[in-house]
Amino acid sequence: MILALTGCGTAEPPPLPSAVEQPSVDAPAGPGDHADVTTTPARAADPCALVPKAAAERLAGTPLQDPVAAPESCTYTGPISGPTAQVEVYVGAGAKKILDIDRELGHDLTVITGVGDEAYLEDGAVFVNAGGTWVAVRLVSLADPAASQQALRDLARDAVTRL
Numbered sequence: 001m002i003l004a005l006t007g008c009g010t011a012e013p014p015p016l017p018s019a020v021e022q023p024s025v026d027a028p029a030g031p032g033d034h035a036d037v038t039t040t041p042a043r044a045a046d047p048c049a050l051v052p053k054a055a056a057e058r059l060a061g062t063p064l065q066d067p068v069a070a071p072e073s074c075t076y077t078g079p080i081s082g083p084t085a086q087v088e089v090y091v092g093a094g095a096k097k098i099l100d101i102d103r104e105l106g107h108d109l110t111v112i113t114g115v116g117d118e119a120y121l122e123d124g125a126v127f128v129n130a131g132g133t134w135v136a137v138r139l140v141s142l143a144d145p146a147a148s149q150q151a152l153r154d155l156a157r158d159a160v161t162r163l
Helices: 053-060 093-104 145-162
Strands: 068-070 073-077 085-091 118-122 125-130 133-141
Touching: 053 073, 053 085, 053 133, 053 145, 085 093, 093 125, 093 133, 118 145, 125 145, 133 145
Parallel strands: none
Antiparallel strands: 068 073, 073 085, 085 133, 118 125, 125 133
């Protein structure tokens, strides 16, 4: 069977959308710039440093593989032979977005006092905001989520001290 693709009869391809130019963050203020307006970005934090492998293993209750790091996230997975376990660490806007989605879905969130500026605990996850930096830690496990609540609270306290 032969398939043929035909055009609409136009000889020129459609124009590509133009890129939106973003101002440089490091550009010095010039005449007419609003030099008095400043934005302070959230602190950049290494998710794998916030939750080191040993801390992730304590949370999961099992040895874990070395971390897989990506911008603003770090994932520790359980061994192929089991048990099933994964610890995910998110820093920045992604961490906050996970919390926002969980709220929209009606997840049961418990306020944790004395940790960062605000902190929340739910089954299998903890969220903390310290100085404008959001951190989310999620535990994927077949164990009862209630068994990991204290470990998640402790991990949130430790992560804040590493920010």
